[in-house]
Amino acid sequence: MTWEFYGLDERARKLVKQQLADAIEANLPAKETQILIKESHKMRQTVAYGLERFWGEQLRLEDKESAKANYWRNTWNELVAILKEGEVNLPQHQDVDAMADALWRISPENQQIALSVLTQLCDSLVWWTQRYKSLVPNNNK
Numbered sequence: 001m002t003w004e005f006y007g008l009d010e011r012a013r014k015l016v017k018q019q020l021a022d023a024i025e026a027n028l029p030a031k032e033t034q035i036l037i038k039e040s041h042k043m044r045q046t047v048a049y050g051l052e053r054f055w056g057e058q059l060r061l062e063d064k065e066s067a068k069a070n071y072w073r074n075t076w077n078e079l080v081a082i083l084k085e086g087e088v089n090l091p092q093h094q095d096v097d098a099m100a101d102a103l104w105r106i107s108p109e110n111q112q113i114a115l116s117v118l119t120q121l122c123d124s125l126v127w128w129t130q131r132y133k134s135l136v137p138n139n140n141k
Helices: 008-025 030-037 039-049 051-062 066-085 096-104 108-135
Strands: none
Touching: 008 030, 008 066, 008 108, 030 039, 030 066, 030 108, 039 051, 039 066, 039 108, 051 066, 051 096, 051 108, 066 108
């Protein structure tokens, strides 16, 4: 087996930068934008609860805070793409029960790989959040 570079840090940078751009384009107040991009900290904490909970967080936020839900969804989709390159396939279902069942059927080895990659991706998201938070415009709203 050879070492393969998947560019987690660069992918995380793009996710944070896109989230910031979307918030600015939506003309969110500065405080809300700061809270939104700091969602990466919650993502990192949620990794400890497993893939099912991480995936489900987008659903919990969907009706109340759609911008946050989109950030979680985009992060999950990026994880799926990264793992696919490494030949670890995560399920993609819209139905909660089907998704939960499919996630629990992943082999323990692939679950461990997925959680390790997700941990590193979220660590990078947090790091880039700290770098980009100064770019939030102070629109005093």
